[in-house]
Amino acid sequence: MRDTARPCAGHLPQLLRPVCPLAILRPAFGPVGVSAHPTHWPATKEPESANTVNAVIEPTIEVYLSPGDLRRALESDVRSGFTTAPKSLPPVYFYDDRGSRLFDAITRLPEYYPTRCERSILDAHAKDVVTSTDTDVLVELGAGTCEKSRVLLDAMLSNGSLREFVPLDVSDSTLWQAANALARDYPGLAVHAVVGDFHQHLDRLPAGGKRLIAFLGGTIGNLDPEQRRDFYGRLVSVMSADDRLLLGTDMIKDRERLVRAYDDDQGVTAEFNRNVLHVLNRELGADFDPSRFEHVARWNEADSRIEMWLRSSVEQAVHVADLDLNLSFEAGEEMRTEISTKFSAVGLEEELAEGGFTVESMWASPGEDFVLTSARPR
Ligand code: SAH
Ligand code: AVI
Numbered sequence: 001m002r003d004t005a006r007p008c009a010g011h012l013p014q015l016l017r018p019v020c021p022l023a024i025l026r027p028a029f030g031p032v033g034v035s036a037h038p039t040h041w042p043a044t045k046e047p048e049s050a051n052t053v054n055a056v057i058e059p060t061i062e063v064y065l066s067p068g069d070l071r072r073a074l075e076s077d078v079r080s081g082f083t084t085a086p087k088s089l090p091p092v093y094f095y096d097d098r099g100s101r102l103f104d105a106i107t108r109l110p111e112y113y114p115t116r117c118e119r120s121i122l123d124a125h126a127k128d129v130v131t132s133t134d135t136d137v138l139v140e141l142g143a144g145t146c147e148k149s150r151v152l153l154d155a156m157l158s159n160g161s162l163r164e165f166v167p168l169d170v171s172d173s174t175l176w177q178a179a180n181a182l183a184r185d186y187p188g189l190a191v192h193a194v195v196g197d198f199h200q201h202l203d204r205l206p207a208g209g210k211r212l213i214a215f216l217g218g219t220i221g222n223l224d225p226e227q228r229r230d231f232y233g234r235l236v237s238v239m240s241a242d243d244r245l246l247l248g249t250d251m252i253k254d255r256e257r258l259v260r261a262y263d264d265d266q267g268v269t270a271e272f273n274r275n276v277l278h279v280l281n282r283e284l285g286a287d288f289d290p291s292r293f294e295h296v297a298r299w300n301e302a303d304s305r306i307e308m309w310l311r312s313s314v315e316q317a318v319h320v321a322d323l324d325l326n327l328s329f330e331a332g333e334e335m336r337t338e339i340s341t342k343f344s345a346v347g348l349e350e351e352l353a354e355g356g357f358t359v360e361s362m363w364a365s366p367g368e369d370f371v372l373t374s375a376r377p378r
Helices: 067-082 097-106 114-133 149-158 172-185 225-238 255-261 268-284 345-354
Strands: 060-063 137-141 164-169 190-195 211-215 244-250 293-300 305-312 316-320 325-329 334-341 357-364 370-377
Touching: 060 172, 067 268, 067 325, 097 172, 097 268, 114 149, 114 211, 114 244, 114 357, 114 370, 137 149, 149 164, 149 172, 149 211, 164 172, 172 190, 225 345, 255 293, 255 305, 268 293, 268 305, 268 334, 345 357, 345 370
Parallel strands: 060 190, 137 164, 137 211, 164 190, 211 244
Antiparallel strands: 244 370, 293 305, 305 334, 316 325, 357 370
16 A cells, blocks of 8 residues: 555656756755746647637746656665565656556557546536536647647637646656647647646645546556545545536446457557556566566456556566565465446546535446546535
């Protein structure tokens, strides 16, 4: 279980060095608000709806996870996760640059339906979401490449209410590239990126305006029930009565489809899963041989979740040099790398109510494969 009193880790390799000359990594809990000088990312296609009259506002970035925080969190998670049975690691370590690219590839796989389903709901209902809340600030937690944010930003632009976008993610380079692309594509939009952890930095989100706090992709399902309770509690405590939560959740469905979404034919998800071993080798001087670990995706009926595991194909010893830690794996021994919880509409509504929210609307994709929920603090 994550210790919420200490920094939770993001991926380390890219976070240990600045993502751009001006994205200053400050000591933990230090002052915030670093403005970036102009940077020149390749311009992406300007959406037709972009307001070309306004000037581009250079994005700003706040960094709440210093390299030291991240390093300490990784060390602590490895020590605790590898010395309890079964071995486990939090999924946050998947997302170094390579992991973020692999996740992006996953979202385009034929078997991985959640991204397409959520996108289709946004395409159909972003306008309803925005007009019903009259929001002028979009906050996105675990924003990644911010691809789906564009649908909401376009709707806010059409509604005449678009003012500020605040994406938060642990993956600093992915976030910074996305922030720059969005600032260029939406002239007049203030993009304020936050490198932080949604388990511990929700209270650092800029206040003011009517905020739509989006948590998309089904990432809430990567938290266990206790982490979700903590998350809702912290989120509701920083929301004003005018703010709204927009939550994307993957729903319970036929087991075969679920497992296939996490065990694709091309092996992209397997590579994503094994990526955590490359991260440990690079960051902690471990000597994992990723080819000696098999990707396993399994449906856990009792807990309504897909679990990803890495199964040692042989009996083997692994040394984590930086921690002076010797690990042994039995042949067939598994370590858990991710849970991905699937929800029922009733269960979700109950969970949100217990977390201090009142559900206002739910929009489902065809077949109720995926659901977007808008909720307000009670
Ligand atoms: N929202 C996007 C990306 C989902 S992938 C989408 O729907 O497609 C999950 C994202 O959450 C990654 O970008 C990862 O870096 C980020 N993430 C994972 N754990 C996090 C944490 N504890 N705090 C902040 N971001 C986190
Ligand atoms: C980010 N998260 C919602 C994804 C999921 O479906 O749980 C991560 C993922 N893991 C394997 N494939 C995708």
